Amino acid sequence: MLSSNWILLAGLLLIAMMLSGTLLARLPLSGAMIYLAVGYLLAVAGLIAPDPIRHAETLELLTEGALLISLFSVGLKLELPLLDRRWLAPFRLAFAAMAFTVALIAAIAVYGLGLPVGAAILLGAILAPTDPVLASAIHSEPGPTPDPTRFSLAGEGALNDGTAFPFVLLGLGLMQLHDLGESWWHWWIVDLLWSTTGGILIGAAIGGMLGKLVIYLRTRHQSAVGLDEFLSLGVVAVSFSLAQLALASGFLSVFFAGLALRRARDFPIAGTAPIKQAASQEALATSAATHSHHASGAMTRAVLSFNEQLERLAELGIVLMIGAMLPSIVPFGRLGSSQPSSLPCALLRSCLHSLARDCRPTSWQR
Numbered sequence: 001m002l003s004s005n006w007i008l009l010a011g012l013l014l015i016a017m018m019l020s021g022t023l024l025a026r027l028p029l030s031g032a033m034i035y036l037a038v039g040y041l042l043a044v045a046g047l048i049a050p051d052p053i054r055h056a057e058t059l060e061l062l063t064e065g066a067l068l069i070s071l072f073s074v075g076l077k078l079e080l081p082l083l084d085r086r087w088l089a090p091f092r093l094a095f096a097a098m099a100f101t102v103a104l105i106a107a108i109a110v111y112g113l114g115l116p117v118g119a120a121i122l123l124g125a126i127l128a129p130t131d132p133v134l135a136s137a138i139h140s141e142p143g144p145t146p147d148p149t150r151f152s153l154a155g156e157g158a159l160n161d162g163t164a165f166p167f168v169l170l171g172l173g174l175m176q177l178h179d180l181g182e183s184w185w186h187w188w189i190v191d192l193l194w195s196t197t198g199g200i201l202i203g204a205a206i207g208g209m210l211g212k213l214v215i216y217l218r219t220r221h222q223s224a225v226g227l228d229e230f231l232s233l234g235v236v237a238v239s240f241s242l243a244q245l246a247l248a249s250g251f252l253s254v255f256f257a258g259l260a261l262r263r264a265r266d267f268p269i270a271g272t273a274p275i276k277q278a279a280s281q282e283a284l285a286t287s288a289a290t291h292s293h294h295a296s297g298a299m300t301r302a303v304l305s306f307n308e309q310l311e312r313l314a315e316l317g318i319v320l321m322i323g324a325m326l327p328s329i330v331p332f333g334r335l336g337s338s339q340p341s342s343l344p345c346a347l348l349r350s351c352l353h354s355l356a357r358d359c360r361p362t363s364w365q366r
Helices: 003-019 021-025 031-044 056-077 085-113 117-127 132-137 148-174 182-221 228-245 250-262 281-288 295-328 343-358
Strands: none
Touching: 003 021, 003 031, 003 295, 031 295, 056 148, 056 228, 056 250, 056 295, 085 117, 085 148, 117 148, 148 182, 148 250, 182 228, 182 250, 182 295, 228 250, 228 295, 250 295
16 A cells, blocks of 8 residues: 555544544544444455564554553543552552452463463463553543542553563563573562562652753743653653663553652742733743743643643554454454354454464473
């Protein structure tokens, strides 16, 4: 497919989604459902045919980028102080409930499907986490009294990608694809304890320091104003890459960088007062960025607005590609079948078949 045709197709899809946005809001449909169907139909028509094996590295980069954007957005949206007791529920779900779910799925895979232990734990670690895009979509109300259910689900959805990754490494280690160390010491100390705590500390430090630095420069020197988009991308890239280089969880680092950036507070100058709300919106937005009482709020709103736009574009690209890869799993004529070859069963069967093929006992014990 020519590049001009790709650009035309992407432009028409974006315009169609914008024009139908109000209609879709009234229907039990989401943008992701539309993107999935469009991707599937384009692949059936032969217009696109992404190969998940040949294009694995590109798909990995795209999905990782979309995940980081979603995690950062969730961190910016959650306003409760980190020492508030209401954080206990998301942490219980992301740590204790996550480990239990991984163990339950692994047990079913071993005793029900006959998979090796390593492959079973890997399958559990893949299936157990909830979608971080779901966490971003479940908006927690701003302010000190968010809805407990929404807050717990949003927080857990952002945390569990980082907390599930040690189990991915454990499964790979049992399959002789990752070094667990003698008596698993490397997994316990580095992959589990340091990966979790290190990711949290690195992300919180980067988000907090950069947020305070930007606010200080804007309120005291009227510099570093604008280009909040660069700040958003820079915080995500730096927090993720530094955590990865330090063998910590990049996912937790990005999430806590968003949390810390949101909590960077103003430094009110003595003798100054907040801007009167009677001022025009344009004047208010312009002066708030450098006002010592409003700079943090203006920075957070600008970064979050840009990140939400990125998240929508990432959702479009990722879900469209997933839909385009489905015809290789489910033939078009059998898509609506109620037999076990229906779409969810076919996807699960394909995943399990790949695991069973690649993790046979002979290759697993090498």
